[in-house]
Amino acid sequence: MxxxxxxxxxxxxxxxxxxxxxxxxxxxxxxxxxxxxxxxxxxxxxxxxxxxxxxxxxxxxxxxxxxxxxxxxxxxxxxxxxxxxxxxxxxxxxxxxxxxxxxxxxxxxxxxxxxxxxxxxxxxxxxxxxxxxxxxxxxxxxxxxxxxxxxxxxxxxxRWPAYGWERNAGYGTVVHREALSSVGVTPHHRKTFGTVRRQIEHLAMEGRA
CATH class of the missing domain: 3.30.420.10 (Ribonuclease H-like superfamily/Ribonuclease H)
Known part of the structure; x- marks a missing residue:
């Protein structure tokens, strides 16, 4: 203690x-x-x-x-x-x-x-x-x-309920990562972090970024 x-x-x-x-x-x-x-x-x-x-x-x-x-x-x-x-x-x-x-x-x-x-x-x-x-x-x-x-x-x-932030506090849980794929990136995401950056690149390839 x-x-x-x-x-x-x-x-x-x-x-x-x-x-x-x-x-x-x-x-x-x-x-x-x-x-x-x-x-x-x-x-x-x-x-x-x-x-x-x-x-x-x-x-x-x-x-x-x-x-x-x-x-x-x-x-x-x-x-x-x-x-x-x-x-x-x-x-x-x-x-x-x-x-x-x-x-x-x-x-x-x-x-x-x-x-x-x-x-x-x-x-x-x-x-x-x-x-x-x-x-x-x-x-x-x-x-x-x-x-x-x-x-x-x-x-x-x-404001952005899909990501489960009240429960996961922004950490990369399954719910959060799935929402990144289905909903996309918000202004509050850390775009230089690997998981988010890769999702941005993936969405750009699909023309959704």
Whole structure:
């Protein structure tokens, strides 16, 4: 389980940052930054974990409570499918992280990022492999980012229901791939991703692109 050790070691206002949505065929990559300015309540610390380990209802409950934690600061950022195609997913994910940190009310003293590489934030920062399993701030950021991205994909599903985005969050499930073949590509698809790119090429050959 993650804890608050790394935040306490640095002191000051330490932001945990994480992103979700590198792998899907559609939708944005979303990042969150979380600062626990007055620490983490014990009962909340007991349930915060890497978002991938939590059931959707638990993630939603934690995300609903986080804004009410005394002293907390939360910033959210995203990079669109178009930006992903322009920059590549790695740089787009970093852009989303930078936007999340920029939307915090104050510049943090230090940033902890889940992963092995990090962009510039205008303050000291470090990358931590498996950080969402080690740092409560990063784990909380992973939950916020996951919940926000799932909500975005659910809204997009209303407009483009054939792809099953409310259930698959844009990942390449059978339903999603079949809809790509039968319905085609939307503005929210990542056109540089192999599965989507090949479908565009196939439709072009058939004169349907």
């Amino acid at each position: 993650p804890d608050f050790t790394r935040e306490q070691q640095h002191g000051g206002r330490v932001a945990g940052v994480d992103e979700v949505g590198r792998g899907p065929l559609a939708g944005p990559v979303v990042a969150a930054a979380v600062v626990f300015g007055a620490g983490v309540p014990d009962d909340l610390a007991a349930v915060i974990d890497d978002s991938k380990k939590l059931k959707p209802a638990v993630r939603e409950a934690i995300a609903a409570r986080l804004p009410d934690v005394p002293g907390i600061e939360i910033g959210l950022g995203a990079a669109s499918a178009t930006e992903i195609d322009t920059l590549n997913i790695h740089h787009a994910a970093h852009l989303a992280m930078q936007r999340a940190v920029a939307r915090l009310p104050h510049v943090p003293d230090h940033v902890l990022v889940d992963g092995n590489k990090l962009p510039s934030f205008g303050c000291s920062a470090e990358a931590i492999v498996g950080g969402d399993r080690l740092s409560l701030s990063i784990a909380a950021a992973s939950i916020m980012a996951k919940v926000m991205r799932d909500r975005i994909m659910a809204r997009l599903d209303v």
